[in-house]
Amino acid sequence: MHNNTPNPKPLEHLEEWEDFLKERYPEGSTPAVATPVFRATDTDKKEVEFRNYEADARPTVREFYRLNHQFQSYEFGQAKRADFLKLERKAMTVWQAMEFLNTLIDDSDPDTDLSQLQHLLQTAEHIRRDGHPRWFILTGLIHDLGKILCLFGEPQWAVVGDTFPVGCAFSPKIVFPKFFEANPDSQNPRFQTPAGIYKEGCGLDKVNLSWGHDEYLYHVVKGKLPAEGLAMIRYHSCYPIHREGEYDFLLNDEDRRLMEWVLKFNPYDLYTKSHEKPDVEKLRPFYEDLINEFLPGELRW
Numbered sequence: 001m002h003n004n005t006p007n008p009k010p011l012e013h014l015e016e017w018e019d020f021l022k023e024r025y026p027e028g029s030t031p032a033v034a035t036p037v038f039r040a041t042d043t044d045k046k047e048v049e050f051r052n053y054e055a056d057a058r059p060t061v062r063e064f065y066r067l068n069h070q071f072q073s074y075e076f077g078q079a080k081r082a083d084f085l086k087l088e089r090k091a092m093t094v095w096q097a098m099e100f101l102n103t104l105i106d107d108s109d110p111d112t113d114l115s116q117l118q119h120l121l122q123t124a125e126h127i128r129r130d131g132h133p134r135w136f137i138l139t140g141l142i143h144d145l146g147k148i149l150c151l152f153g154e155p156q157w158a159v160v161g162d163t164f165p166v167g168c169a170f171s172p173k174i175v176f177p178k179f180f181e182a183n184p185d186s187q188n189p190r191f192q193t194p195a196g197i198y199k200e201g202c203g204l205d206k207v208n209l210s211w212g213h214d215e216y217l218y219h220v221v222k223g224k225l226p227a228e229g230l231a232m233i234r235y236h237s238c239y240p241i242h243r244e245g246e247y248d249f250l251l252n253d254e255d256r257r258l259m260e261w262v263l264k265f266n267p268y269d270l271y272t273k274s275h276e277k278p279d280v281e282k283l284r285p286f287y288e289d290l291i292n293e294f295l296p297g298e299l300r301w
């Protein structure tokens with residue numbers, strides 16, 4: 001496929017990561033519970049095995065995680081925050097940002113053939129159909145706008161991928177944990193204990209997660225949506241916390257309450273992709289109204 005965006009491989013398209021998430025967390029699976037697969041052995045004795053998603057992963061996905069785990073260090077995240085969170089690259093309305101993200105069209109998923117804008121509208125429409133509040137619908141609409149980082153020349157592994165805390169020991173439940181051996185943080189004595197540089201129970205707001213589209217968008221819309229919507233944006237890729245139940249000792253009670261909402265959002269993100277293309281022009285007036293209610297005018301990106 002022709003690719004004219006500055007978006008270095010290995011993934012053929014960004015959705016390859018999300019397709020892999022769906023394999024690991026199939027629809028209807030429950031959080032924080034391992035999924036044993038029962039297989040008949042040669043002697044026909046049932047034996048519990050754990051599905052080896054890593055062995056089954058496509059080479060592109062594997063290489064993507066190798067790069068992500070090698071380079072997403074504490075220092076790397078700090079440098080990206082210092083650069084991108086100045087928010088001085090662009091001034092755009094939400095709708096303009098959606099159209100800008102849509103220029104990543106060459107990276108769209110050939111399995112569903114949906115553009116980035118259509119994925120956002122599809123997510124929002126499913127939330128709307130289920131009767132959720134307006135801020136929740138808007139959260140669905142914008143949740144992936146941080147992927148415009150790709151259009152600023154950032155590599156895939158610095159935009160998407162499961163996020164995880166840095167500055168403390170890497171959980172063995174993060175997918176492909178072996179790749180962390182090449183991360184410089186694995187040699188830093190300060191980061192080797194479970195809580196690392198953080199105080200237990202300090203709350204996720206004080207914890208640095210690996211850098212990507214979640215954290216970036218959170219800072220663009222901070223203070224403009226209810227805390228539940230902001231948590232959905234900021235933590236939706238943090239599968240080690242919201243699906244695996246890891247790092248609980250870093251959370252405070254408010255984080256635990258908010259994680260319930262992140263989990264409520266997760267199915268809309270993962271399982272609502274279909275071939276049914278939303279009619280962008282027909283939906284636009286409803287969404288322009290919704291945007292104007294919470295996020296009017298130009299935002300700084």
Ligand SMILES: [Fe+2]
Nearest residue numbers: 143144236237
């Ligand atoms: Fe996302």
Ligand SMILES: [Fe+2]
Nearest residue numbers: 143144269270
């Ligand atoms: Fe998404």
